[in-house]
Amino acid sequence: MAEDTLVTILNSKYGAGNYHEVTDTNEYEFQPGAYVVTALIVDTQAANVNPTGWYDSSDPDSKNLLFPTPDGSIGVSKSFNPGGKFGMYIEPSDGTTYYSKASLNGGVKRVRLFTLDTGGYVLGFEDSTDNDYQDVVLELKGASLNVPEFPTIAAPIAAILGLVFIFGRKKEGL
Numbered sequence: 001m002a003e004d005t006l007v008t009i010l011n012s013k014y015g016a017g018n019y020h021e022v023t024d025t026n027e028y029e030f031q032p033g034a035y036v037v038t039a040l041i042v043d044t045q046a047a048n049v050n051p052t053g054w055y056d057s058s059d060p061d062s063k064n065l066l067f068p069t070p071d072g073s074i075g076v077s078k079s080f081n082p083g084g085k086f087g088m089y090i091e092p093s094d095g096t097t098y099y100s101k102a103s104l105n106g107g108v109k110r111v112r113l114f115t116l117d118t119g120g121y122v123l124g125f126e127d128s129t130d131n132d133y134q135d136v137v138l139e140l141k142g143a144s145l146n147v148p149e150f151p152t153i154a155a156p157i158a159a160i161l162g163l164v165f166i167f168g169r170k171k172e173g174l
Contacts, residue, residue: 026102
């Protein structure tokens with residue numbers, strides 16, 4: 001029996017066009033706050049058990065297990081409140097840890113991330129080499145990606161534009 005693709009799974013759960021893949025980065029981490037994660041799909045044909053949880057972005061070895069055996073947790077939701085930026089992980093049976101940040105996986109992308117029109121995210125993990133990203137699929141609510149806030153970006157740009165304006169005006173007065 002053929003497995004459903006990740007897109008088929010998402011279309012069935014959320015409806016086509018109600019989610020969008022994040023493609024501008026493979027470095028997925030989230031801001032601190034209160035979260036609820038739900039195990040949506042676990043590939044039962046895989047030999048891996050794939051314990052799943054979250055890790056502190058400043059110390060990826062500090063893992064916090066949410067689902068010891070995700071295949072027995074389909075539809076189960078767990079709440080957590082990390083004190084800092086965090087990411088998600090799975091641990092295939094071979095003892096490896098695959099993180100939501102590709103740089104922690106030797107640059108190899110192990111997660112596809114989707115934003116939901118209703119708010120939140122879906123993470124599709126890859127635990128092998130077939131690139132189906134539906135080995136463990138999680139829904140994360142209450143989450144926000146770690147992106148620079150507007151003032152962080154705006155202040156340097158405003159300073160540069162101000163200098164250009166000031167020095168440009170002085171040339172005209174000579």
